[in-house]
Amino acid sequence: MLDPLIRGRLEQAGAQLSERVPLSRLTTLRLGGPAAVLAECPSTDVLVAVVRLLDDARVPTLILGGGSNLLISDDGFDGVVVGVADAGVELGEDTVLAQAGAVWDDVVAKTVAAGFGGLECLSGIPGSTGATPVQNVGAYGVEVGSLLRRVQLLDRTTGEVRWVDPSELGLSYRTSVLKHRSDALVLAVEMTVRPDGASAPLTYRELAVALGVREGEQRPTAEVRDTVLALRRSKGMVLDGNDHDTWSAGSFFTNPVIPDASLPPVLDAIKAKVGEDTKVPQFPGNPGTKLSAGWLIERAGFGRGYPGVESPVRLSTKHTLALTNRGQASTSDLVALARTIRDGVEAAFGVRLEPEPVTVGCSI
Numbered sequence: 285m286l287d288p289l290i291r292g293r294l295e296q297a298g299a300q301l302s303e304r305v306p307l308s309r310l311t312t313l314r315l316g317g318p319a320a321v322l323a324e325c326p327s328t329d330v331l332v333a334v335v336r337l338l339d340d341a342r343v344p345t346l347i348l349g350g351g352s353n354l355l356i357s358d359d360g361f362d363g364v365v366v367g368v369a370d371a372g373v374e375l376g377e378d379t380v381l382a383q384a385g386a387v388w389d390d391v392v393a394k395t396v397a398a399g400f401g402g403l404e405c406l407s408g409i410p411g412s413t414g415a416t417p418v419q420n421v422g423a424y425g426v427e428v429g430s431l432l433r434r435v436q437l438l439d440r441t442t443g444e445v446r447w448v449d450p451s452e453l454g455l456s457y458r459t460s461v462l463k464h465r466s467d468a469l470v471l472a473v474e475m476t477v478r479p480d481g482a483s484a485p486l487t488y489r490e491l492a493v494a495l496g497v498r499e500g501e502q503r504p505t506a507e508v509r510d511t512v513l514a515l516r517r518s519k520g521m522v523l524d525g526n527d528h529d530t531w532s533a534g535s536f537f538t539n540p541v542i543p544d545a546s547l548p549p550v551l552d553a554i555k556a557k558v559g560e561d562t563k564v565p566q567f568p569g570n571p572g573t574k575l576s577a578g579w580l581i582e583r584a585g586f587g588r589g590y591p592g593v594e595s596p597v598r599l600s601t602k603h604t605l606a607l608t609n610r611g612q613a614s615t616s617d618l619v620a621l622a623r624t625i626r627d628g629v630e631a632a633f634g635v636r637l638e639p640e641p642v643t644v645g646c647s648i
C-alpha cells in the first residue's frame with residue numbers, strides 16, 4: 285500500500301494513479317500479475333518529478349514503456365509501475381528529437397513521411413522511443429546506436445538530468461549499460477537522419493533481395509519501410525491483436541555470440557547432430573562469431589508451433605524465435621517453455637541461449 289502522503293505528492297506532481305492494475309493489459313505478451321500502483325505520467329516533466337519523489341521515498345519502481353520487452357511474473361509488481369507517455373517529436377534539419385514516451389514506430393513513420401532517411405529499417409518495432417537505447421534495438425542491419433546523436437537521462441542516484449554521448453552507454457548487440465539496471469531513466473533521444481530521402485545502405489541480405497537491390501545499395505526510405513513492414517508481418521513481428529503469433533516479446537532469445545576458442549567444438553556438435561555437410565549460418569560477432577538462435581532452436585528439434593495446439597504457450601507458427609501466448613497462458617507457462625527450449629538447445633549443441641526480454645519477479 286502506498287503511503288497516503290506520497291500518493292498525494294505524486295498526484296500533485298501530475299501523475300494519474302490507479303491501483304491493482306493487471307500488467308497483462310500493458311505487455312505485448314499479455315502476461316503479468318497486478319501492479320500495486322500504476323502512475324501514468326503525461327509529460328516528461330511529470331515523469332522526472334514522479335521518479336524523483338519515488339526514489340527519495342525508496343519506493344520500488346518499474347519503468348514501463350510499451351511493455352514489449354518485459355516478462356513479468358504472475359505475482360505482478362509490488363511497487364509503483366511508472367508509465368511513460370510524453371509523445372513529443374520534433375524534426376530538425378537533419379535530426380529528430382523524440383521524448384521517451386513517443387511510440388517508436390510513430391517516430392519512424394514521421395521521419396519517413398517527412399522525407400528523412402535512416403530509421404526505416406527499424407520500422408514496425410513495438411514499444412517506446414525511450415526504451416530503444418536500453419537494448420540498442422536493431423533489425424534488418426541497423427541498430428539505433430548508429431543513429432543516436434545524444435540521449436537525455438535522469439540519473440536516479442543524484443536526481444540530475446543531463447544529455448550524454450552515446451559512447452557513454454556501452455551500446456552493443458541487444459544491450460547497453462541501461463539494460464537490467466534502474467539507476468538511469470531515458471527522457472529523450474536525439475537522432476541524426478538523412479535529409480536526402482535515401483535509406484541507410486541496405487546491408488541485410490533478406491531485405492536487399494526483397495527490394496531487388498545489391499547489398500550496400502540504398503532505396504527511397506518509404507519503399508524500404510513498406511518492405512520491412514511486409515517482411516515483419518510475414519514473421520508475426522508486427523503487433524496484431526487478432527494474431528496470437530504476435531502475442532510475444534519479439535525474439536525471445538538473443539543470437540548467441542561464441543568466442544573464437546569455443547567455436548570448433550560447437551560446430552562439431554552441430555554437424556554431429558544435423559549432418560556433416562550442414563552449412564551453419566554464421567555472422568561476425570565482433571568479437572567472436574554470432575550464430576542464429578532460431579536456426580539452432582529448429583535444429584534442436586523445436587519447430588514452429590512447438591509444442592502443439594493444446595499448449596497455452598507455443599513457438600510462433602511463423603517464427604521459431606518468438607514464444608507466444610495463445611490467449612490463456614500464465615507467465616509460469618511461458619517460463620517453462622523458455623527453459624525447455626534453452627535446455628534442449630544446450631543439450632544438443634552446448635550453446636546456452638540467453639533471454640532477450642527483461643524479467644521482473646521471475647527468471648528463466
Ligand SMILES: Cc1cc2nc3c(=O)[nH]c(=O)nc-3n(C[C@H](O)[C@H](O)[C@H](O)COP(=O)(O)OP(=O)(O)OC[C@H]3O[C@@H](n4cnc5c(N)ncnc54)[C@H](O)[C@@H]3O)c2cc1C
Binds near residue numbers: 353418469471521
Ligand atoms: C512483435 C515484436 C517484435 C519486436 N521486434 C524487435 C526487433 O526487431 N528488434 C529489437 O531490438 N526488439 C524488438 N522487439 C522488442 C521490443 O519491442 C524492444 O526492445 C522495445 O524497444 C521495447 O520497448 P518498450 O517501450 O516496449 O519497453 P518495455 O518492454 O516497456 O521495457 C523494457 C525495459 O526497458 C526499460 N525501460 C522502458 N522505458 C525506459 C526508459 N524510458 N528509460 C529507461 N528504461 C526504460 C523497462 O524498465 C524494461 O526494463 C520486439 C517486440 C515485439 C513484441
